[in-house]
Amino acid sequence: MKIPIQLQQQNLEELGSRMPVPTYNRTDNKIGVVHVGVGGFHRAHQAYYLHQLRQMGEASEWGICGIGLRESDTKLRDSLKTQDHLYTLMVKHPNGKIEPEVIGSIVDFEMGTTNKERVISHMANADTKIVSLTITEGGYNFNPTTGKFNFDNPDIQHELHHPQDPITIYGFLTAALKRRRDAGLPSFTILSCDNIEHNGDMTRKMLLAFAKVQDADLAKWIAQEVCFPNSMVDRITPVTTKADIDTLQNYGVHDAWPVTCEPFIQWVIEDKFSNGRPAFEKVGVQFVPDVGPYEKMKLRLLNAGHSVLGILGAIHGHTTINACVQDEVFANYLRAFLDKEATPILGDIKGINLENYKDSLLERFANPNIKDSVSRICSESSAKLPKFLITTIHENLAKGGSIKFATLVLAAWCYYSDKEADQHGRPLEIIDVLQSELHQAAAKTKNDPLAFIKQENLFGNLAKNNRFVEVYTFMLQELYKNNRITKMMQSII
Ligand code: CS2
Numbered sequence: 001m002k003i004p005i006q007l008q009q010q011n012l013e014e015l016g017s018r019m020p021v022p023t024y025n026r027t028d029n030k031i032g033v034v035h036v037g038v039g040g041f042h043r044a045h046q047a048y049y050l051h052q053l054r055q056m057g058e059a060s061e062w063g064i065c066g067i068g069l070r071e072s073d074t075k076l077r078d079s080l081k082t083q084d085h086l087y088t089l090m091v092k093h094p095n096g097k098i099e100p101e102v103i104g105s106i107v108d109f110e111m112g113t114t115n116k117e118r119v120i121s122h123m124a125n126a127d128t129k130i131v132s133l134t135i136t137e138g139g140y141n142f143n144p145t146t147g148k149f150n151f152d153n154p155d156i157q158h159e160l161h162h163p164q165d166p167i168t169i170y171g172f173l174t175a176a177l178k179r180r181r182d183a184g185l186p187s188f189t190i191l192s193c194d195n196i197e198h199n200g201d202m203t204r205k206m207l208l209a210f211a212k213v214q215d216a217d218l219a220k221w222i223a224q225e226v227c228f229p230n231s232m233v234d235r236i237t238p239v240t241t242k243a244d245i246d247t248l249q250n251y252g253v254h255d256a257w258p259v260t261c262e263p264f265i266q267w268v269i270e271d272k273f274s275n276g277r278p279a280f281e282k283v284g285v286q287f288v289p290d291v292g293p294y295e296k297m298k299l300r301l302l303n304a305g306h307s308v309l310g311i312l313g314a315i316h317g318h319t320t321i322n323a324c325v326q327d328e329v330f331a332n333y334l335r336a337f338l339d340k341e342a343t344p345i346l347g348d349i350k351g352i353n354l355e356n357y358k359d360s361l362l363e364r365f366a367n368p369n370i371k372d373s374v375s376r377i378c379s380e381s382s383a384k385l386p387k388f389l390i391t392t393i394h395e396n397l398a399k400g401g402s403i404k405f406a407t408l409v410l411a412a413w414c415y416y417s418d419k420e421a422d423q424h425g426r427p428l429e430i431i432d433v434l435q436s437e438l439h440q441a442a443a444k445t446k447n448d449p450l451a452f453i454k455q456e457n458l459f460g461n462l463a464k465n466n467r468f469v470e471v472y473t474f475m476l477q478e479l480y481k482n483n484r485i486t487k488m489m490q491s492i493i
Helices: 009-015 040-044 046-055 071-082 116-124 154-161 169-182 199-214 216-225 242-250 292-316 321-326 328-345 354-366 374-378 381-398 404-419 435-443 466-480 485-492
Strands: 031-036 063-068 087-092 098-103 106-111 130-133 189-192 231-234 259-261 266-270 286-288
Touching (some): 031 046, 031 116, 040 087, 040 259, 046 063, 046 098, 063 116, 087 242, 106 116, 116 169, 130 169, 154 169, 154 199, 169 199, 189 199, 199 216, 231 292, 292 321, 292 354, 292 374, 292 404, 292 485, 321 354, 328 381, 381 466, 404 435, 404 466, 466 485
Parallel strands (some): 031 063, 031 130, 087 259, 130 189, 266 286
Antiparallel strands (some): 087 098, 231 266
């Protein structure tokens, strides 16, 4: 066994005999991208695309500075700092093969909690041409039912009245954009990489709502100058485990926080940038005039499919997504949901064969080497389900389509939130910013079967729709009668 080498710039040459490492100069490049929300996904996706470009000898002016806006990002900042911002990406193939590669495209990291001025000045720097975001579906501060900006958030109130002391993404963006405008610099592009339909349009709408109240002149400048391309992003990126860190030691590198992912990767972007962009097309990124159909396809099939497996799987006692799809009942249920409820609302998508896309989803979910946890999928369901699944129920209700496959997921979500346990009584944690609201609403189910669904911020007017209410209450009763979830799934298929 090789003695593991500490991942650091000065050790790259030695490491190069063990795995691919960056061959480009990382010390004198410019920061062209400031990225907010550096989780596993960003490191497996955008940072990887830029790394590939750099390996081709391109894009030296497109170094990435990562930004953390939450206290909890400090741990990653510290880990990356001791490794000169290098990290290992471990691509895990279904046949068990692991391909580790050291990624070097991130060159700096700042915390918005403690170093606000450094964050603003990075964004406002003339070299910065793109500010990209993976701040999660819940990070955009809007009401999923009304689509309106949430001005009740105390952090938002604070930064509206103290523009020099930003806290959320909106405060940082306006502070930096104001500085650019005042200095006569062109705006940067704001590139959302989160799983939200029309993610760019939505970011624009939210930022303008905020800016109009904070500084109306600035809002006008933003409306004219800033481009917000919509984009569809895709790569399954599980949570890094201790076992991954240990496995990597066997490959001869010590990395405090590597990232694992599947081989599949996709990025479809609208080609509207305020101030230039890297030649991403050279590494397989697709540029299209309208990303809408691709986004909708991905969110309503892949992400919704994940949630269907995750929530039903959790209640049953499965702990990974691959265990779910290896279970025939779950695989059949998922396919039936995709075919009968999600596909009918998608329409034709130019250049895409939806049957092949769905086949490939099932294959990707079945990758036994990925071990994507059901708990990751269920986490923050209150931000995910309205966009991935509940909207599909609304659309099917409007056109008389099937709703039963998705409705069982909502009944199971209520059960999960109420019992905080699976059907065998084993504890299930609710990892969600709305944890206590979800639990409290679900706990009223015994007296009012619709209590959970009456949360209008999540479900809109579903509790007032007779057809939905009938299907939902029947399923809920069956579930609470201790009917096994798999038995119910079989009877629905
Ligand atoms: C998942 C996504 O968070 C979730 O529930 O569906 O993280 C999914 O793995 C990615 O969007 C894949 O591109």
